[in-house]
Amino acid sequence: MLGPAEIRALAGELDVRPTKKLGQNFVHDPNTVRRIVDLAGVGAGDVVLEVGPGLGSLTLGLLGSSADVVAVEIDPVLAGRLSETVAERGGSAAGRLTVLTADALRLAAADLPRAPTAIVANLPYNVAVPVVLHLLAELPSLRTGMVMVQTEVADRMAAGPGGRVYGVPSVKLAWYGNARKVAPVPRAVFWPVPNVDSALVAFERAGQRAESERVAVFAAVDAAFSQRRKTLRAALAGWAGSADRAGEILVAAGVDPRARGERLTVEDFTRIAAAREAPCPQGARETPPTV
Template identity: 55%
Template sequence: MARLLTSGDIRTLSRGLGITPTKKWGQNFVVDANTVRRIAAAAKLAEDDVVMEVGPGLGSLTLALIEIARKVIAVEIDPKLALALPTTVAHRAPEEHQRLVVVETDAARIDPAQLPEPPTALVANLPYNVAVPVVLHALEHFPTLRKGLVMVQAEVGDRLTAQPGSKIYGGPSVKMAWYAKAKRAGSVSANVFWPVPNVASALVAFERIQSPDANRVEVFGAVDAAFGQRRKMLRQSLKAWAGEDVDAVLERSGIEPTRRGESLDIAEFIALADAKEALGGTSRT
């Protein structure tokens, strides 16, 4: 069994590597082993899972994940941390360290060809400033991802799991619903991080659903337009997306033009995209 990192271990490793957590990459390291165990358990991993862990940092969560999964592919943007992680894992988990692969790159732009094999799960303590782009990028580009558990800023977690009609329901909520069913899976105290963030954190779990039979680019275009001017009625906010056909698109989709984007669920955004495609002949991508 791996020896998880304590608060003292993390500070010692940081000093030895000359590393100070930076705001640039949104680094807040988890220093509580019990929290790490809880996250790993909440991910509901199987022995055959290939986990993509984004932002492994010094390896707190990595050590817990390699005890469970067949392989952990750690995606790290910080060169110093990417270089040090294999040594840390080999030292603290000698029986499992061969399960780790480190890929030094930006997770918001990573390509499947950069990984040794397709991941089946995403588990990560995500930097607050890039959490939504990273999750949506992973779901779009890695269709083998069946499930995931991510730790994000609580406000971001609420947005990803919000339902139509909520004040925080928006583009991220709809786009997540395109790919997966997501739910809040718990809260995380700020005191388990170093440095301590000034915001609360939350766990979000998701399970992929079957891709809708629709043009994703058009659906997301409608979403972006609707929430780009969320206070306006759809007949106004969708003009940038549908142009002169906006009234015809709304009529064909059966959606009242006086509604606002925050009242539409994913099925209704798909109906808008289908209507536009039928009227204008846009190509499916």
């Protein structure tokens, strides 16, 4: 494990100055690392994808669980040193580590040596949600996850319908499975100390769905929350082609056109997307035809 002294020594050796642009806040508390690995529940037979390994604190903890680790690091200086750090401190576990110098937002399944089964990461705050959604879409082998993110982001990721913070990230993550906020993480375990609080979010994939269905549902979600104060009939007008057509689609899906997106579940949005593609039956008009 890497403590505060080791983290600072490595940073000094590499002349690394943590930047806000890359969201670099390095974990230096071994107990926090052990807790993350334990809560993630990974072990022998798992292939863990770690995004943003930094100086290697969490990487060493994950390798200590007997899992294989694929570490994706955008900073070439940090990526270049990680294998050496693990070889120095992890012994034979170094043979279970693969380091890729890459941007996780552009990562493709073909870039990885093996299909990962879990993602465990201290994610940069500014790209946490896009990274998780991209990886879930790109890597169907991912079954579970445990990510450390800003507390406000964790709240949005795990929110349920009707809450103030329920929105696009909440619905899109629910499309893939169940996300839940697990535990807070104190600021003092990071170097440099961030000016925001952090939390752990756990994720379990529910199953596989067709990519075409995901695209259709996500388009409906984006439209509904682009004007979240408006009724769905108004918010979905552009997406549907007109407010009248939006009303017809919503009625056909069993959703009140006067409702707002923040009240809908992912299943509601799935029905709405399906109804848009289906012929609108005569009986599903928003208002009865005049005679």
